[in-house]
Amino acid sequence: MMFPALASILLLISSARSFQYTELAQYVDSHQEEYVEALRDWVAIESDSSDILRRPDLHRMMDVVAQKLQLMGGTVQLVQVGEQELPGGQTLEFPKVVTAEFGNDTNKHTVCAYGHVDVQPAKLEDGWATDPYNLTEINGNLYGRGASDNKAPVLAWIHAIETYQALNMELPVNVKFLIEGMEETGSNGLDAMILAQRDTFFSDVDYIIISDCGWRSRRPALTYGTRGNCYFFAEVEGPKQDLHSGVYGGVVIEPMTDLIGILDTLISPSGKILIPGIREAVAPLSDEEWKMYQDIEFDMNYYKENIGVSQLMYNNKVDLLAHMWRYPTVSIHGIQGAFSASGTKTVIPAKVTAKFSIRQVPNMDPALVKKQVTDYLHSVFAKRKSPNKLEVTMVIGAKPWLADTQHPLYEAGKAAVKKVFNIDPDLIREGGTIPVAKTFQDVTGKSIIMLPIGGFDDGLHSQNEKISRYNYIEGTKLFIAFLNEVSQIKMSV
Ligand SMILES: [Zn+2]
Numbered sequence: 267m268m269f270p271a272l273a274s275i276l277l278l279i280s281s282a283r284s285f286q287y288t289e290l291a292q293y294v295d296s297h298q299e300e301y302v303e304a305l306r307d308w309v310a311i312e313s314d315s316s317d318i319l320r321r322p323d324l325h326r327m328m329d330v331v332a333q334k335l336q337l338m339g340g341t342v343q344l345v346q347v348g349e350q351e352l353p354g355g356q357t358l359e360f361p362k363v364v365t366a367e368f369g370n371d372t373n374k375h376t377v378c379a380y381g382h383v384d385v386q387p388a389k390l391e392d393g394w395a396t397d398p399y400n401l402t403e404i405n406g407n408l409y410g411r412g413a414s415d416n417k418a419p420v421l422a423w424i425h426a427i428e429t430y431q432a433l434n435m436e437l438p439v440n441v442k443f444l445i446e447g448m449e450e451t452g453s454n455g456l457d458a459m460i461l462a463q464r465d466t467f468f469s470d471v472d473y474i475i476i477s478d479c480g481w482r483s484r485r486p487a488l489t490y491g492t493r494g495n496c497y498f499f500a501e502v503e504g505p506k507q508d509l510h511s512g513v514y515g516g517v518v519i520e521p522m523t524d525l526i527g528i529l530d531t532l533i534s535p536s537g538k539i540l541i542p543g544i545r546e547a548v549a550p551l552s553d554e555e556w557k558m559y560q561d562i563e564f565d566m567n568y569y570k571e572n573i574g575v576s577q578l579m580y581n582n583k584v585d586l587l588a589h590m591w592r593y594p595t596v597s598i599h600g601i602q603g604a605f606s607a608s609g610t611k612t613v614i615p616a617k618v619t620a621k622f623s624i625r626q627v628p629n630m631d632p633a634l635v636k637k638q639v640t641d642y643l644h645s646v647f648a649k650r651k652s653p654n655k656l657e658v659t660m661v662i663g664a665k666p667w668l669a670d671t672q673h674p675l676y677e678a679g680k681a682a683v684k685k686v687f688n689i690d691p692d693l694i695r696e697g698g699t700i701p702v703a704k705t706f707q708d709v710t711g712k713s714i715i716m717l718p719i720g721g722f723d724d725g726l727h728s729q730n731e732k733i734s735r736y737n738y739i740e741g742t743k744l745f746i747a748f749l750n751e752v753s754q755i756k757m758s759v
Pocket of ligand 1: 382415416449478479
């Protein structure tokens with residue numbers, strides 16, 4: 267209960283620091299050419315983290331980011347995160363992680379924006395219409411490798427801060443940055459760095475914001491969940507060497523036949539996972555969630571057309587979205603050791619290894635999934651009474667991540683979208699895995715929001731990656747508005 271007089275004083279104070287969105291947004295509009303130029307400069311740096319020959323470019327990219335943040339008056343550090351071991355015993359330094367801090371007012375919330383400035387490989391010969399490292403604008407789209415994933419979003423965060431500074435407006439919250447350069451190859455060294463700085467850099471962070479994903483349609487979106495992934499190798503080993511099928515076929519019990527036999531017991535043609543315990547672990551779909559999926563803008567025909575299929579596993583939107591985001595699935599990726607060249611080699615491979623993965627959702631537990639899959643495959647294999655040897659190993663066990671969409675942080679996101687786009691955002695999930703979200707959650711215990719600004723058709727990791735000028739510029743405004751909304755969240759005592 268607050269006394270009326272006190273309430274009106276507080277109101278006075280808050281109106282004195284009222285949010286001048288229009289001025290900030292106008293500043294962004296009138297500086298958009300500079301922002302596009304900044305993106306052009308960043309895209310021109312071939313910061314491909316998968317190519318060790320590009321490592322100098324990647325180091326330069328991190329330096330450019332650090333210098334930019336330093337020029338803006340941030341407290342900047344380039345943090346070493348270790349070395350990469352190369353085949354042959356040599357080592358190569360990982361790109362440093364850039365951290366920066368703007369403001370340390372204990373009366374304000376502190377947010378930390380995460381992003382990455384490394385990119386997937388790209389060559390003109392891959393089928394790009396323009397030079398992937400020369401940002402090219404066509405019909406309002408800015409084409410270039412890394413434009414959407416994730417250079418423009420990182421720049422949009424930087425420009426959001428710069429706009430407040432340029433207009434001499436106080437930042438409504440303290441802002442930290444965590445920018446890495448190995449995301450596309452698995453964020454090497456980052457988990458350890460986050461753990462090491464849990465009680466220093468992260469100690470006063472209230473909220474973590476990740477803008478490394480995209481919308482699902484033309485409607486802005488907030489992302490509140492990602493699937494995890496358990497990746498398995500199943501190896502069947504038989505004779506001591508490959509055999510001629512004319513000479514040994516019919517008498518030898520073939521590893522490939524065994525392997526395909528057990529792989530076929532993982533999932534039914536209608537998509538039902540047959541491994542006992544997996545489906546039972548999945549959190550039930552609530553009425554509320556079902557209703558939420560119904561309201562999401564999603565064009566099924568465009569989706570089918572885009573990937574070139576005539577039929578999907580489900581033909582209504584809710585089932586489709588639910589199976590994309592909140593149910594597990596099994597995908598078989600390949601068989602190592604199998605004959606895969608062109609031609610007609612009549613071989614019986616002696617040893618074959620299947621690679622498959624199971625996308626993880628709440629409340630699945632990778633450690634339990636490992637046991638369930640291993641036990642199941644061994645039991646199925648035992649029924650075949652094969653003399654061959656089966657070995658099952660789990661090589662990746664990434665947990666799913668899910669946030670509470672009623673959390674004040676999401677309310678702030680919804681309000682910011684409403685402010686900039688005058689529409690309510692779609693609340694969406696990602697079917698893929700962004701392991702850093704789960705790491706942040708587990709290690710720092712902070713609340714996380716994914717606030718994407720990329721378009722649904724940006725072609726991440728693909729040829730002709732782009733971000734639209736609209737998304738880039740309006741996305742900058744979104745970040746500006748979001749910082750103000752976060753400052754409105756009640757301070758916990
Ligand atoms: Zn990314």
